[in-house]
Amino acid sequence: MMQQSGSVRPGLKPAPLNTAVAVEMIGVHKWYGDFHVLRDINLRVTKGERIVICGPSGSGKSTMIRCINRLEEHQQGRIVVDGVELTDDVKKVDEIRRDVGMVFQQFNLFPHLTVLENLTLAPVWVRKMPKHDADEIAMHYLNRVKIPEQAAKYPNQLSGGQQQRVAIARALCMNPKIMLFDEPTSSLDPEMVKEVLDTMVQLAHDGMTMLVVTHEMGFARQVANRIVFMDEGQIVEMNAPEPFFANPKHERTKLFLGQILR
Amino acid sequence: MSDTATLTDTELAYVQRSPIAPRRPPLAASGAIGWLRENLLSSVFNVVLTVVCALLIAWIVPPLLKFLVIDAVWDGASRADCLPTPERPEVGACWAFVIERLGFFTYGFYPIEERWRVDVFFALLALGVGWMAWLSAPRRDLGVIYFFIIMPVVSFVLLIGVPALGLPHVSTAQWGGVLVTIVVATVGIVVSLPLGILLALGRRSEMPVVRLFSVIFIEFVRGVPLITVLFMASVMLPLFVPDNWSPDKLVRALVGVALFASAYMAEVVRAGLQAIPKGQYEAAMAVGLGYWQTMRLIILPQALKVTIPNIVNTCIGLFKDTTLVFVVGIFDFLKTIEAARGDPQWATPVTSTTGYAFAAMFYFVFCYAMSRYARFVEAHVAAGERR
Ligand SMILES: Nc1ncnc2c1ncn2[C@@H]1O[C@H](COP(=O)(O)OP(=O)(O)O)[C@@H](O)[C@H]1O
Ligand SMILES: [Mg+2]
Numbered sequence: 001m002m003q004q005s006g007s008v009r010p011g012l013k014p015a016p017l018n019t020a021v022a023v024e025m026i027g028v029h030k031w032y033g034d035f036h037v038l039r040d041i042n043l044r045v046t047k048g049e050r051i052v053i054c055g056p057s058g059s060g061k062s063t064m065i066r067c068i069n070r071l072e073e074h075q076q077g078r079i080v081v082d083g084v085e086l087t088d089d090v091k092k093v094d095e096i097r098r099d100v101g102m103v104f105q106q107f108n109l110f111p112h113l114t115v116l117e118n119l120t121l122a123p124v125w126v127r128k129m130p131k132h133d134a135d136e137i138a139m140h141y142l143n144r145v146k147i148p149e150q151a152a153k154y155p156n157q158l159s160g161g162q163q164q165r166v167a168i169a170r171a172l173c174m175n176p177k178i179m180l181f182d183e184p185t186s187s188l189d190p191e192m193v194k195e196v197l198d199t200m201v202q203l204a205h206d207g208m209t210m211l212v213v214t215h216e217m218g219f220a221r222q223v224a225n226r227i228v229f230m231d232e233g234q235i236v237e238m239n240a241p242e243p244f245f246a247n248p249k250h251e252r253t254k255l256f257l258g259q260i261l262r
Numbered sequence: 263m264s265d266t267a268t269l270t271d272t273e274l275a276y277v278q279r280s281p282i283a284p285r286r287p288p289l290a291a292s293g294a295i296g297w298l299r300e301n302l303l304s305s306v307f308n309v310v311l312t313v314v315c316a317l318l319i320a321w322i323v324p325p326l327l328k329f330l331v332i333d334a335v336w337d338g339a340s341r342a343d344c345l346p347t348p349e350r351p352e353v354g355a356c357w358a359f360v361i362e363r364l365g366f367f368t369y370g371f372y373p374i375e376e377r378w379r380v381d382v383f384f385a386l387l388a389l390g391v392g393w394m395a396w397l398s399a400p401r402r403d404l405g406v407i408y409f410f411i412i413m414p415v416v417s418f419v420l421l422i423g424v425p426a427l428g429l430p431h432v433s434t435a436q437w438g439g440v441l442v443t444i445v446v447a448t449v450g451i452v453v454s455l456p457l458g459i460l461l462a463l464g465r466r467s468e469m470p471v472v473r474l475f476s477v478i479f480i481e482f483v484r485g486v487p488l489i490t491v492l493f494m495a496s497v498m499l500p501l502f503v504p505d506n507w508s509p510d511k512l513v514r515a516l517v518g519v520a521l522f523a524s525a526y527m528a529e530v531v532r533a534g535l536q537a538i539p540k541g542q543y544e545a546a547m548a549v550g551l552g553y554w555q556t557m558r559l560i561i562l563p564q565a566l567k568v569t570i571p572n573i574v575n576t577c578i579g580l581f582k583d584t585t586l587v588f589v590v591g592i593f594d595f596l597k598t599i600e601a602a603r604g605d606p607q608w609a610t611p612v613t614s615t616t617g618y619a620f621a622a623m624f625y626f627v628f629c630y631a632m633s634r635y636a637r638f639v640e641a642h643v644a645a646g647e648r649r
Binding site: 170 | 539544551552555560
């Protein structure tokens with residue numbers, strides 16, 4: 001798949017050409033019991049690329065990106081993340097999870113830990129970083145998501161938008177090479193969506209490889225290199241944002257866009 | 263025609279001119295009479311209930327007070343002081359007996375000159391319990407190590423004695439009274455919490471062998487009465503160890519109690535684990551934590567915190583159940599009372615009643631304290647969730 005990098009959006013680097021592959025999914029299938037949830041998924045994401053995944057509810061978007069850090073196991077096909085193939089080898093799974101950050105729809109912050117402790121936990125216990133260094137990095141990222149003053153609070157004391165920004169900072173503290181977002185703004189009140197999207201746009205500017213499941217089509221237009229449209233466990237259409245929105249090819253894509261862009 | 267036709271301008275559109283300052287709520291029912299009316303006499307049914315309860319209290323409390331306090335004998339050296347006489351026909355509780363036998367109730371046959379060791383053990387235990395129970399105590403991580411490792415080891419050495427260190431050996435056959443009751447309860451709790459957590463994790467494990475073992479253990483132990491477990495431990499344990507290393511009676515009973523308590527603790531912990539949302543596991547895995555790290559750092563701290571009240575309730579049950587160890591010949595607190603009340607030196611019509619009243623008060627004080635603590639933690643955790 002060639003990159004459609006011609007589109008110029010202010011400040012955003014075009015997706016790099018012919019660079020190393022960050023994520024490669026080849027002929028991936030998955031079943032829940034008898035239910036064929038992923039059907040022959042083929043997707044190659046190059047480093048620095050930003051992919052937005054959309055599609056109707058239940059189409060397998062979450063399942064697909066959760067296969068990338070093995071929160072779900074695929075049963076057929078190959079998934080290679082940053083040069084490491086996902087197999088039953090626990091060591092490799094751990095290796096990949098260290099390098100892949102994930103942001104969930106429900107934030108999933110650790111409620112018994114302060115914001116700062118949420119951020120330093122994995123660097124200290126997984127990366128074996130000295131507490132002092134971890135604190136420093138945590139404060140750096142809290143500054144970047146613009147809530148350094150909340151460091152000592154508990155997650156329940158923050159607004160939804162703030163919690164989601166903490167969740168993003170928590171993932172960034174592990175210095176990931178790839179970030180996965182599963183509907184990061186879907187459970188937020190409307191007035192908080194923007195602050196989270198802004199954080200993600202900033203991340204895109206910094207060149208992070210991102211796979212984002214979202215229905216925020218403004219965000220998709222603004223930062224995505226490619227949009228993947230899924231339905232019934234399959235990738236139905238995949239294209240750069242402009243042609244994707246202006247000229248969807250598949251009937252189901254047209255139907256879906258007609259519903260959400262109304 | 264329509265309703266709006268009759269509405270005035272201010273009813274149709276409204277703009278506030280001046281803000282409304284907050285006021286105190288109206289005093290509907292105040293004072294003692296208001297309280298009575300609201301809480302005790304609000305309906306016919308409530309009035310009946312109130313009267314019945316008042317009669318019950320009037321029936322029970324005065325005789326109890328009369329026996330336990332008013333007619334009670336506080337000092338004396340022998341049964342003669344607690345016998346009814348012509349000038350004192352009604353004799354209440356013979357506290358003189360309890361006071362005189364307090365050492366026996368507390369230490370059993372532990373040698374008198376070595377009893378300080380038991381006192382030190384009580385102090386070590388109090389320190390550990392305080393450290394665990396005070397939720398915002400400093401260094402609770404050290405507290406855990408102290409409570410589950412250091413304290414048990416030191417206490418064991420202290421109580422059993424090491425002649426080399428100048429602590430004469432005191433056989434467990436000489437231990438008795440409150441000491442044994444507390445030792446049994448403590449060992450039960452100290453062993454059952456970690457073992458119960460492991461069993462609960464095992465029951466939720468993805469490894470079939472581990473899961474099967476946990477389920478069989480938990481269900482088997484929960485399916486038989488403690489008394490059976492105690493008999494089995496004391497009869498069957500010797501089958502599993504070499505003949506020349508036959509564990510003593512107390513150890514056998516301790517093993518039985520600990521295994522029994524573990525099965526119950528496992529179910530309590532499992533309920534707590536079930537309350538933790540799947541997202542917590544996923545977030546922990548996604549940042550790269552392994553299974554044991556996830557459990558120790560993320561899942562158990564949350565699960566145990568909401569489970570503390572239930573853990574304490576299990577401890578209350580365990581504390582009362584320790585009275586059953588007498589069936590395998592252990593001299594616990596209740597057994598010392600039993601022994602002392604039959605002593606001819608103190609044989610009076612009120613000795614038994616006094617002994618049992620004292621035992622009831624002893625168990626009540628401990629269990630009620632634990633129960634209050636459980637309620638306190640419940641409120642504390644609920645407040646934390648509202649945060
Ligand atoms: N653990 C599971 N067991 C069985 N079915 C599941 C499970 N998780 C998801 N599914 C089903 O798989 C389908 C795809 O789910 P998901 O990937 O969450 O879709 P999306 O994120 O696109 O809404 C849905 O029909 C859902 O009901
Ligand atoms: Mg989803």
